[in-house]
Amino acid sequence: xxxxxxxxxxxxxxxxxxxxxxxxxxxxxxxxxxxxxxxxxxxxxxxxxxxxxxxxxxxxxxxxxxxxxxxxxxxxxxxxxxxxxxxxxxxxxxxxxxxxxxxxxxxxxxxxxxxxxxxxxxxxxxxxxxxxxxxxxxxxxxxxxxxxxxxxxxxxxxxx
Amino acid sequence: xxxxxxxxxxxxxxxxxxxxxxxxxxxxxxxxxxxxxxxxxxxxxxxxxxxxxxxxxxxxxxxxxxxxxxxxxxxxxxxxxxxxxxxxxxxxxxxxxxxxxxxxxxxxxxxxxxxxxxxxxxxxxxxxxxxxxxxxxxxxxxxxxxxxxxxxxxxxxxxxxxxxxxxxxxxxxxxxxxxxxxxxxxxxxxxxxxxxxxxxxxxxxxxxxxxxxxxxxxxxxxxxxxxxxxxxxxxxxxxxxxxxxxxxxxxxxxxxxxxxxxxxxxxxxxxxxxxxxxxxxxxxxxxxxxxxxxxxxxxxxxxxxxxxxxxxxxxxxxxxxxxxxxxxxxxxxxxxxxxxxxxxxxxxxxxxxxxxxxxxxxxxxxxxxxxxxxxxxxxxxxxxxxxxxxxxxxxxxxxxxxxxxxxxxxxxxxxxxxxxxxxxxxxxxxxxxxxxxxxxxxxxxxxxxxxxxxxxxxxxxxxxxxxxxxxxxxxxxxxxxxxxxxxxxxxxxxxxxxxxxxxxxxxxxxxxxxxxxxxxxxxxxxxxxxxxxxxxxxxxxxxxxxxxxxxxxxxxxxxxxxxxxxxxxxxxxxxxxxxxxxxxxxxxxxxxxxxxxxxxxxxxxxxxxxxxxxxxxxxxxxxxxxxxxxxxxxxxxxxxxxxxxxxxxxxxxxxxxxxxxxxxxxxxxxxxxxxxxxxxxxxxxxxxxxxxxxxxxxxxxxx
Numbered sequence: 098x099x100x101x102x103x104x105x106x107x108x109x110x111x112x113x114x115x116x117x118x119x120x121x122x123x124x125x126x127x128x129x130x131x132x133x134x135x136x137x138x139x140x141x142x143x144x145x146x147x148x149x150x151x152x153x154x155x156x157x158x159x160x161x162x163x164x165x166x167x168x169x170x171x172x173x174x175x176x177x178x179x180x181x182x183x184x185x186x187x188x189x190x191x192x193x194x195x196x197x198x199x200x201x202x203x204x205x206x207x208x209x210x211x212x213x214x215x216x217x218x219x220x221x222x223x224x225x226x227x228x229x230x231x232x233x234x235x236x237x238x239x240x241x242x243x244x245x246x247x248x249x250x251x252x253x254x255x256x257x
Numbered sequence: 258x259x260x261x262x263x264x265x266x267x268x269x270x271x272x273x274x275x276x277x278x279x280x281x282x283x284x285x286x287x288x289x290x291x292x293x294x295x296x297x298x299x300x301x302x303x304x305x306x307x308x309x310x311x312x313x314x315x316x317x318x319x320x321x322x323x324x325x326x327x328x329x330x331x332x333x334x335x336x337x338x339x340x341x342x343x344x345x346x347x348x349x350x351x352x353x354x355x356x357x358x359x360x361x362x363x364x365x366x367x368x369x370x371x372x373x374x375x376x377x378x379x380x381x382x383x384x385x386x387x388x389x390x391x392x393x394x395x396x397x398x399x400x401x402x403x404x405x406x407x408x409x410x411x412x413x414x415x416x417x418x419x420x421x422x423x424x425x426x427x428x429x430x431x432x433x434x435x436x437x438x439x440x441x442x443x444x445x446x447x448x449x450x451x452x453x454x455x456x457x458x459x460x461x462x463x464x465x466x467x468x469x470x471x472x473x474x475x476x477x478x479x480x481x482x483x484x485x486x487x488x489x490x491x492x493x494x495x496x497x498x499x500x501x502x503x504x505x506x507x508x509x510x511x512x513x514x515x516x517x518x519x520x521x522x523x524x525x526x527x528x529x530x531x532x533x534x535x536x537x538x539x540x541x542x543x544x545x546x547x548x549x550x551x552x553x554x555x556x557x558x559x560x561x562x563x564x565x566x567x568x569x570x571x572x573x574x575x576x577x578x579x580x581x582x583x584x585x586x587x588x589x590x591x592x593x594x595x596x597x598x599x600x601x602x603x604x605x606x607x608x609x610x611x612x613x614x615x616x617x618x619x620x621x622x623x624x625x626x627x628x629x630x631x632x633x634x635x636x637x638x639x640x641x642x643x644x645x646x647x648x649x650x651x652x653x654x655x656x657x658x659x660x661x662x663x664x665x666x667x668x669x670x671x672x673x674x675x676x677x678x679x680x681x682x683x684x685x686x687x688x689x690x691x692x693x694x695x696x697x698x699x700x701x702x703x704x705x706x707x708x709x710x711x712x713x714x715x716x717x718x719x720x721x722x723x724x725x726x727x728x729x730x731x732x733x734x735x736x737x738x739x740x741x742x743x744x745x746x747x748x749x750x751x752x753x754x755x756x757x758x759x760x761x762x763x764x765x766x767x768x769x770x771x772x773x774x775x776x777x778x779x780x781x782x783x784x785x786x787x788x789x790x791x792x793x794x795x796x797x798x799x800x801x802x803x804x805x806x807x808x809x810x811x812x813x814x815x816x817x818x819x820x821x822x823x824x825x826x827x828x829x830x831x832x833x834x835x836x837x838x839x840x841x842x843x844x845x846x847x848x849x850x851x852x853x854x855x856x857x858x859x860x861x862x863x864x865x866x867x868x869x870x871x872x873x874x875x876x877x878x879x880x881x882x883x884x885x886x887x888x889x890x891x892x893x894x895x896x897x898x899x900x901x902x903x904x905x906x907x908x909x910x911x912x913x914x915x916x917x918x919x920x921x922x923x924x925x926x927x928x929x930x931x932x933x934x935x936x937x938x939x940x941x942x943x944x945x946x947x948x949x950x951x952x953x954x955x956x957x958x959x960x
């Protein structure tokens with residue numbers, strides 16, 4: 098049993114989130130995207146990453162928050178799932194990348210009910226480090242076609 | 258030394274399927290009196306038997322042995338080739354295929370069919386044997402294939418050629434193999450041995466006389482010498498049978514003496530046979546470079562060496578160009594611009610050639626798809642009692658492997674239809690003043706970046722009125738509408754449409770033509786029908802050569818670039834105000850000669866901003882799919898270029914109106930428009946507005 102895992106944390110709307118670092122392929126700065134027609138608003142478009150076409154998702158919009166302007170400082174985290182049979186790569190736009198933390202399995206607590214701003218299926222747990230609370234995202238559901246691209250009705254309402 | 262044989266099983270299977278295909282096609286040729294065919298059938302069966310024996314697939318070995326025995330009799334001229342036997346052999350090929358497929362899938366196969374066929378084969382063989390016996394035992398040849406019961410003594414003279422050991426054969430191994438058959442006494446003859454000074458140590462100067470006491474037959478002994486047959490003088494004589502009855506003894510010795518004299522002749526025969534086998538092998542490998550794998554196996558392509566060589570050459574050139582350019586780049590100044598542009602031109606040329614060569618690797622001659630048709634038509638004409646000749650043309654036309662795999666079933670359907678509905682019975686044909694034998698032609702050829710496959714029959718043609726009546730009856734067409742021939746024939750592709758009066762087990766249920774059309778469309782192709790009543794019909798299938806690359810027209814809408822597949826574009830034009838018709842609200846029709854083409858502005862379709870939203874003086878790209886034309890309104894026409902199709906669904910999901918994406922020269926992503934999808938969506942939308950508008954405009958929102 099693996100006890101310790103490393104998490105990359107990033108800032109989104111003043112909160113610190115973490116994803117399993119094994120799912121992080123690379124970090125990029127924002128570059129212009131090709132728009133997709135009739136897409137949900139959180140999908141910004143697609144980019145060409147060394148011959149692979151990957152969608153770029155604004156995580157603020159996906160979680161039903163107001164987006165920021167994009168500039169040269171905007172960070173895109175390219176995530177890749179561990180599933181060899183059905184690899185999936187997406188880029189998520191975040192406010193800033195923060196730290197890499199090593200977290201003990203026991204240090205992660207179950208998430209409480211969060212209201213509707215973030216669908217609970219994306220949440221893996223909570224961890225507190227140096228007085229900070231880090232929200233850990235479940236990389237499996239984040240990198241799942243069905244869950245990522247199907248928006249819970251409540252959060253769409255929050256968007257509109 | 259133990260070798261894991263299982264690693265060779267896939268190649269055995271592949272070769273066996275190839276062999277079966279060869280057997281099948283040769284058997285069909287056999288009917289038309291081709292004598293060489295029987296030899297190739299025999300060889301194919303023999304290698305399958307051999308292979309199966311090696312891997313221990315006993316079912317296959319036992320069954321194939323029976324087939325081989327029958328074939329052997331035909332080959333030796335002991336049995337005349339009769340239609341009935343050919344049918345049994347064709348059935349046997351099916352059984353062998355079942356058996357081998359069972360091995361591939363690691364399942365048990367349906368044994369009843371095989372048992373049935375085994376009985377048939379045995380019966381045929383038994384008839385032959387009993388008739389041979391009644392003819393009299395003077396024909397002793399059959400006994401050589403029968404197992405010899407008694408123990409007998411064989412005298413074998415084995416005089417190898419001097420270079421025998423250089424061919425990798427070792428006489429000692431042969432002797433130990435003989436020793437396994439029975440008791441042997443080997444006497445070496447040294448009379449050819451030269452003086453020590455003259456000896457070439459790599460040559461073999463000895464010859465042997467072997468006395469073998471064994472239960473085995475002559476054939477078994479010969480088998481031991483199989484590998485050295487061509488490199489030695491071999492005489493095998495039977496001295497006496499120890500337990501045999503005296504009468505049999507006579508025949509055996511008779512046979513022994515005949516075999517004695519015929520051996521050199523047989524060796525010659527064997528040699529020439531091997532030569533011819535080699536010759537056919539090479540033609541086969543070029544004709545049938547690749548075995549079509551079944552869907553569940555991992556696809557492999559056998560590529561001709563010439564194709565690989567040309568690839569290596571091209572890569573070589575590419576490397577040269579690259580080093581030239583990088584050398585140019587190390588100290589570049591503006592004076593060298595000319596060399597740079599010429600270098601870039603060269604790079605472009607190299608890349609293009611390389612791309613073409615790589616694509617060519619995936620290309621297979623269409624004969625792979627055509628191969629199954631002789632058998633199909635043969636069986637179907639049996640079943641329907643129609644006399645039909647199948648002509649295959651352009652079999653060497655090359656087509657992408659993926660396209661080939663997916664076009665097989667639609668083609669089968671079309672050919673079935675041609676046999677069942679197209680060709681009339683002989684009586685009807687004669688009554689109509691046509692030759693009694695119907696002809697179906699399959700033709701394949703290239704036409705401007707596409708491959709065209711034509712299925713032509715000289716049958717009764719399509720009864721236009723019957724189709725129309727049926728369509729009216731089914732409510733697809735309103736009574737009284739006048740339709741062009743093309744529109745009428747397109748009705749054939751409507752789901753559930755069949756004009757066949759009787760439903761047969763071949764076709765006529767009305768399922769299929771719509772599937773055929775859908776399959777062809779999913780490959781990016783289209784199908785057209787031409788027919789003349791009383792003269793026959795032609796189905797013309799137009800397919801792209803490859804699925805990975807597409808000829809596209811780049812268009813710009815606002816800031817976005819889209820790609821329209823060139824094959825769908827009818828024409829591009831600038832709109833003229835007087836030809837624009839505004840119908841019911843949003844819908845705009847543009848008058849294009851006799852047609853009214855609905856205008857679809859892409860910006861509206863995709864909810865993006867465009868330079869100009871005005872239909873007047875706009876650029877219209879008229880595209881067509883399913884016989885329906887629409888005009889796509891774009892801001893600008895950019896270049897035409899080949900684009901590599903990438904899937905959007907890998908990391909995202911299928912997007913409506915988009916068939917894929919590609920990467921442009923500047924590294925940006927552009928969407929490829931799914932024209933049939935856009936048209937269907939637009940039609941649906943139009944119908945919705947149509948109904949909500951209370952049928953204000955009765956007809957013609959979509960002309």
